[in-house]
Amino acid sequence: MIKEVILMLTDIEEGSLIVVKDPEKKEFLKRYRKEFGLSDIKVLGLNEFKKKYYFDYTKEAIFWVHKKYGCIKSIAEMYLENLYFIKDGIHSQKIDLLREIKDGLTERGLLKTDELFKASLQSKTIVLYDLEGIDDFYENMFKEISNLTKVVRLEKSYQEKGLTPLYSFVDAEREIEFVASKIAELIKKGISPSKIKIANVKDDYTFSLKTITKDFNIPLELQKNETIKSSKLIKSFKEGYKDNLSTAIENTRELVHTPRDEKIFNSLLDVANSYYWAENKGDIRDFMFEDIDSIKVPNEKYDEAVKTVDFLSSTFTKDDYIFLMNFNQGSFPDSKKDEDYLSDKEKLLLGISDSIDLNRKISALARKKILSTSNLVVTYSKKNKKGDLYISPVYDATIFEEMKYSREFTHSDAHNLKELIKEKDENRKYGTTTDTLLTLRNHYDGSPYMNYDNKFKGIAREKLMGHLQNKLTLSYSSMNTYYQCAFRYYLDNILKMDEFDSTFETTIGSIFHRVLSLAFKDNFDFDLDWRESIERETFEFRDREKFFLNILKDELKFIIEGIEKGMEYTELKEALYEQKITVQIDDVTTFKGFVDKILYTKDKSIAAIIDYKTGNTELKLDNAYYGLDMQLPIYAYLLKNYEPLKDAAIGGFYIENILANTRDPEQKLTNLKLQGYSNSSIDILSRVDKNYENSKIIKSLKMGANGFYSYAKILSEEKIDCLIHLVEAKIREAAANIEAGNFEINPKKIGLKEYGCQFCKYRDICYKTAADTKKLKEIKKEEFLGGEQHADVD
Numbered sequence: 001m002i003k004e005v006i007l008m009l010t011d012i013e014e015g016s017l018i019v020v021k022d023p024e025k026k027e028f029l030k031r032y033r034k035e036f037g038l039s040d041i042k043v044l045g046l047n048e049f050k051k052k053y054y055f056d057y058t059k060e061a062i063f064w065v066h067k068k069y070g071c072i073k074s075i076a077e078m079y080l081e082n083l084y085f086i087k088d089g090i091h092s093q094k095i096d097l098l099r100e101i102k103d104g105l106t107e108r109g110l111l112k113t114d115e116l117f118k119a120s121l122q123s124k125t126i127v128l129y130d131l132e133g134i135d136d137f138y139e140n141m142f143k144e145i146s147n148l149t150k151v152v153r154l155e156k157s158y159q160e161k162g163l164t165p166l167y168s169f170v171d172a173e174r175e176i177e178f179v180a181s182k183i184a185e186l187i188k189k190g191i192s193p194s195k196i197k198i199a200n201v202k203d204d205y206t207f208s209l210k211t212i213t214k215d216f217n218i219p220l221e222l223q224k225n226e227t228i229k230s231s232k233l234i235k236s237f238k239e240g241y242k243d244n245l246s247t248a249i250e251n252t253r254e255l256v257h258t259p260r261d262e263k264i265f266n267s268l269l270d271v272a273n274s275y276y277w278a279e280n281k282g283d284i285r286d287f288m289f290e291d292i293d294s295i296k297v298p299n300e301k302y303d304e305a306v307k308t309v310d311f312l313s314s315t316f317t318k319d320d321y322i323f324l325m326n327f328n329q330g331s332f333p334d335s336k337k338d339e340d341y342l343s344d345k346e347k348l349l350l351g352i353s354d355s356i357d358l359n360r361k362i363s364a365l366a367r368k369k370i371l372s373t374s375n376l377v378v379t380y381s382k383k384n385k386k387g388d389l390y391i392s393p394v395y396d397a398t399i400f401e402e403m404k405y406s407r408e409f410t411h412s413d414a415h416n417l418k419e420l421i422k423e424k425d426e427n428r429k430y431g432t433t434t435d436t437l438l439t440l441r442n443h444y445d446g447s448p449y450m451n452y453d454n455k456f457k458g459i460a461r462e463k464l465m466g467h468l469q470n471k472l473t474l475s476y477s478s479m480n481t482y483y484q485c486a487f488r489y490y491l492d493n494i495l496k497m498d499e500f501d502s503t504f505e506t507t508i509g510s511i512f513h514r515v516l517s518l519a520f521k522d523n524f525d526f527d528l529d530w531r532e533s534i535e536r537e538t539f540e541f542r543d544r545e546k547f548f549l550n551i552l553k554d555e556l557k558f559i560i561e562g563i564e565k566g567m568e569y570t571e572l573k574e575a576l577y578e579q580k581i582t583v584q585i586d587d588v589t590t591f592k593g594f595v596d597k598i599l600y601t602k603d604k605s606i607a608a609i610i611d612y613k614t615g616n617t618e619l620k621l622d623n624a625y626y627g628l629d630m631q632l633p634i635y636a637y638l639l640k641n642y643e644p645l646k647d648a649a650i651g652g653f654y655i656e657n658i659l660a661n662t663r664d665p666e667q668k669l670t671n672l673k674l675q676g677y678s679n680s681s682i683d684i685l686s687r688v689d690k691n692y693e694n695s696k697i698i699k700s701l702k703m704g705a706n707g708f709y710s711y712a713k714i715l716s717e718e719k720i721d722c723l724i725h726l727v728e729a730k731i732r733e734a735a736a737n738i739e740a741g742n743f744e745i746n747p748k749k750i751g752l753k754e755y756g757c758q759f760c761k762y763r764d765i766c767y768k769t770a771a772d773t774k775k776l777k778e779i780k781k782e783e784f785l786g787g788e789q790h791a792d793v794d
């Protein structure tokens with residue numbers, strides 16, 4: 001054991017190396033620098049020290065263990081963490097496996113040793129700062145080092161300060177309400193929120209703590225950091241990362257709009273860079289994803305806020321006020337169980353702490369800390385949703401003073417009103433009348449109950465622009481949502497509440513689109529490109545889906561042949577695939593569209609746009625007047641704004657249905673016909689389709705003696721222009737409204753048909769009433785584009 005003990009930071013010799021518990025390193029450095037300025041000391045976390053003293057391992061080492069032993073990443077990491085414990089002469093099946101892994105890694109140079117660090121220790125004093133309660137493994141390590149150099153302990157002086165007040169509550173809600181009300185009292189007395197700490201806040205307390213402290217107007221900084229795995233940025237990165245990491249990163253960079261996005265993106269870059277050694281980036285894709293999923297982005301930091309902290313590892317000053325909550329068995333202190341890779345028996349053989357020893361050490365430390373922490377209040381609850389709860393095993397009647405508490409309603413009207421509503425609900429349902437109900441009802445006489453105003457109350461432009469970083473991107477689907485219901489757009493596109501989950505259908509759509517984008521280029525290899533397109537997807541196919549996938553493969557082959565045959569009828573032989581077209585609308589808004597295929601003549605005088613579809617698309621243009629169902633007109637608008645072909649006449653804009661609900665080859669070919677609008681000029685149309693009089697490639701395009709059939713979808717150039725102007729006007733109108741924060745609950749009803757609420761997931765949020773629906777007059781496209789020009793002959 002290391003005997004020499006010093007008590008004051010001032011006793012630390014210049015040039016010393018101070019070892020602290022890892023989570024405390026930053027805080028220790030801050031305090032030390034504040035007190036002593038920059039001095040010649042070095043500070044390392046305990047784990048950091050261990051890795052420098054023995055060895056460290058890289059991602060490459062984890063990957064090697066994963067490959068060699070066929071285990072998942074977390075198990076490979078667990079093996080590596082246990083390598084430190086093995087000792088010569090001690091054997092068990094598990095210890096021998098660890099030894100084998102260590103030898104394998106050493107042979108390949110995958111364990112990094114730092115000989116310079118070891119040598120440098122001889123000329124330094126090692127100060128162990130507040131390392132009470134650490135594993136015997138570390139005690140042994142420092143004992144070994146004490147043979148090389150001077151090792152001293154710097155222990156905190158724990159001065160007992162008398163009994164600690166202890167409060168019990170019926171449940172966590174009451175417990176949190178008490179803590180919030182005591183904090184509000186302290187703040188009213190002039191105590192800075194930064195001097196108040198709440199310790200031991202577990203996940204099940206976070207939501208209520210956030211809500212209740214907000215009602216009490218208490219600024220709160222949660223210690224808990226959020227993982228980034230469910231962020232849109234990461235989801236999109238994972239979907240986009242098939243085999244080319246750089247492209248996936250570049251595409252993700254385009255989605256960075258907010259400071260939070262920036263933090264997430266930088267973390268993503270760090271992970272990607274840590275895999276520099278991998279020759280085949282496809283191999284480490286899942287590994288990288290696991291790393292990314294575990295990244296946490298720190299919550300916002302505030303100077304003047306009440307902070308949540310870890311009780312045992314935090315250092316408190318005499319003027320801090322601490323609330324240790326959730327003082328319940330299983331919650332405080334965190335107890336260890338004999339369920340690690342190495343059993344307690346094996347740990348004892350190796351001379352490291354077993355779970356019993358660690359629990360004893362942690363309890364002793366917790367008791368010591370409770371006894372010596374000034375201004376400490378301890379609370380616990382007696383029940384949760386699962387049943388009865390018990391007080392922490394650290395409880396000892398001799399160190400606590402059990403307190404009685406009567407509810408106060410003096411610090412938060414917002415909280416009191418919520419409590420009153422809960423009480424009124426209970427009274428309405430079960431007829432119960434409590435003292436709380438009587439007190440609050442008297443005080444808040446006439447407060448609203450059972451009347452709810454669902455109107456969107458608006459958002460300030462500056463706040464919205466700040467959130468959007470002055471950048472708004474519109475697309476066909478987001479604009480359509482806006483015109484269906486502005487509030488739905490707000491939830492989907494501003495608050496981003498809609499999570500995109502890949503389904504079998506969306507995955508098929510993506511595979512088909514990719515293969516079709518390659519199908520008409522040189523070096524196309526159907527089997528290879530089909531296989532690669534499937535491998536790029538992250539969706540996990542079930543057996544019956546795999547079976548269906550094989551049927552769809554033949555279907556796709558048929559489609560490609562069908563499209564190829566169709567090319568015989570057109571002079572538009574040049575093609576561009578998967579084009580992204582962007583149009584800058586104003587300083588803030590950009591309109592973006594992706595089109596699957598643009599066909600054009602060699603001289604670029606005529607162009608047509610084609611989008612592959614696997615579902616239904618509305619072809620009628622009537623609702624375009626209201627900004628709805630504008631997919632086809634938007635293609636025309638995009639083509640007109642596509643720089644390389646902006647002077648070309650628009651021959652047509654179509655969708656092509658690539659999934660047919662039939663096994664009949666004739667029917668399938670019919671299904672493949674282009675659906676949409678063609679230019680009525682015979683000069684132009686005859687080049688788009690040689691057989692325009694009875695088209696084999698464009699649905700319903702047919703001529704009789706008196707001109708085009710009534711159902712032929714044709715538009716004059718003037719009408720196409722008019723439609724393009726309408727699209728532009730609707731985009732500008734939507735952009736201006738969104739930028740102004742107009743997100744009214746306003747689903748539409750045109751004639752008898754409802755738009756917006758169908759398939760909307762937000763009914764439980766918006767509480768739509770009948771009065772919210774905007775009733776619009778049915779309107780025909782001829783009313784805003786002018787009359788039809790074909791002759792009806794059938």
Ligand code: SF4
Nearest residue numbers: 485756757760766768
């Ligand atoms: S349910 Fe209807 S009213 Fe509510 S958000 Fe959705 S579309 Fe708007």
